[in-house]
Amino acid sequence: MTLRHKALTGALAVLLSSAALVQAATPPADNAAPTKEQLRAEMRADRAANHALAKKVREALFSSKSLTDTDIAVFANTRTGKVTLAGTILDESQDQLAQDVASKVPGVQSVSSKLTLYAAP
Numbered sequence: 331m332t333l334r335h336k337a338l339t340g341a342l343a344v345l346l347s348s349a350a351l352v353q354a355a356t357p358p359a360d361n362a363a364p365t366k367e368q369l370r371a372e373m374r375a376d377r378a379a380n381h382a383l384a385k386k387v388r389e390a391l392f393s394s395k396s397l398t399d400t401d402i403a404v405f406a407n408t409r410t411g412k413v414t415l416a417g418t419i420l421d422e423s424q425d426q427l428a429q430d431v432a433s434k435v436p437g438v439q440s441v442s443s444k445l446t447l448y449a450a451p
Contacts, residue, residue: 379408387413387432394431397424402445404432411439418448 364372383406391397391404402417413432419425425445432441 376408380406383408383413383435383437387435387438390431390435391415391428394427396427397431400424400428402428406438408437411437412442413438413440414442414444416444417446419445420448422447 384404387404387406388402391400391402397419400417400419402415402419405414405416406412413435415428415432419428425443428445429441429443432438
């Protein structure tokens, strides 16, 4: 993995985790505030589910023969079903193809693309 890819992956993971934190921090309707341990367990479960969905999408992308020469990171939020694709592609047709492949994975409700074209040095 390139440093840019790792930095982008980390930044989007923090972004998605913070959204999950805000949702998890909202107390339930019955006014019984969850304990810190319950919140941590819920956050761990959310993270694990997000990673599992992202892995399914990555596997689908890498099994597509037209996307083998790409560098695509996948970020998923299972609560909303939103998937974000980030990284580099070789031509514009791969952007739509990647979105189509990702949208067919079970659990994905919407796909956001942050893919950029690879610029040769």
